[in-house]
Amino acid sequence: MTAADALVDERAVVICCGTGGVGKTTTAAAIALEAARRGRNACVVTIDPARRLANALGLDSLSDAATEIAHELWDPKYLSAGSLSALMLDTKSTFDHLVERYSTDPEQCARILDNRFYRNVSGALGGTQEYMAMEKLHELHTTGGFDFVVVDTPPTRHALDFVEAPGRLLQLLDNRIFALLMAPTRAYMKVASYAMQTLLRTIARVVGRDVIDDVIAFFRAFEGMEQGFRERAAVVQSLIGAETTSFVLITTPRRDALAEAEYFALRLSDYELSIDALVVNRVHPCFTETPASSLNKLAAAADPVNPGLVERYKLLADLQTMVEYETNELRKVHELIPDTPISKIPLLSADVHDLDSLGEIAGHLFGDRPNAAGNVSHS
Ligand SMILES: Nc1ncnc2c1ncn2[C@@H]1O[C@H](COP(=O)(O)OP(=O)(O)OP(=O)(O)O)[C@@H](O)[C@H]1O
């Protein structure tokens, strides 16, 4: 069994990570498609997919409820007993659901959901999207009726935001400022440290007194809920580190993307999390064994009266230069993380925006198999 097979056959959760634009969403959707074709009840949590891919996945509008994709679209011959569902992460409504779940009564819930500060920050607070992606993953894994959940992650500026997000929430809840803002009465604020009052006054001057009142009201409204949030964050964190959870790191063969991937891999190992597959996406196809230098010599030596041939040699030499560059970069990465299996996906001639082309991507990751139309894709 290859590492890629083990992912879809044996794991319960796959987290696709990597830097911006490398193909996380595409790979996550292709892995879920493959798992469904192998009979699993798969769901992919996507983040901001391209419009056409969203439509292909049945996500016509932003929705954080899983939508099942009609079986005949991804498995027309009904060879699989599995199912394929997708949802687009909606950070704000996932946060709302958490508030609903942990509020002590409907009145507290309404107080938080209506709070201006909450409404403004719940979708935009740093790390919230990462945390909510992991939160959604937990919800789908435990109560969604799926035995395989793939999560696409946001293009993070800081490589491990989503792994660290539950911990950061715990840190926030443990923070003294939070404890102070949670204080039940304003009298307490009066005896709060002089430094804190000065800080709040300064903030109020910049953002306005209303904002500060909203913030204080928000944290007060939170009272009684933090224990639930705390426990939840710890559970989400343990799911991320569970044995049945796999990390797939996606990159392209370009030096900058590979450098990010290396950094990612090293940081994940700080958390004792290992990468089960390194997917190198958009690899240029190799058409010849002849080195670029020889192809350039052949172009120079070709009969100038045959400009078409000269051009073809030059084109092949350029492509081969790219292939040699990518091979060299990949070799270096392999030396740095030798135990991680590498899967390559070639650069396709068009964007991946429908189930057929997703099937083609899956074919490259997992080997040839019939695509949604019943044809065999060739890797
Ligand atoms: N192998 C490929 N060949 C051709 N096009 C590809 C390939 N892989 C991905 N693409 C296209 O590249 C674009 C970016 O891919 P994708 O959205 O999956 O990246 P991402 O890592 O999720 O990006 P972001 O970080 O912005 O979320 C998409 O338009 C997708 O269709």
Ligand SMILES: [Mg+2]
């Ligand atoms: Mg994406």
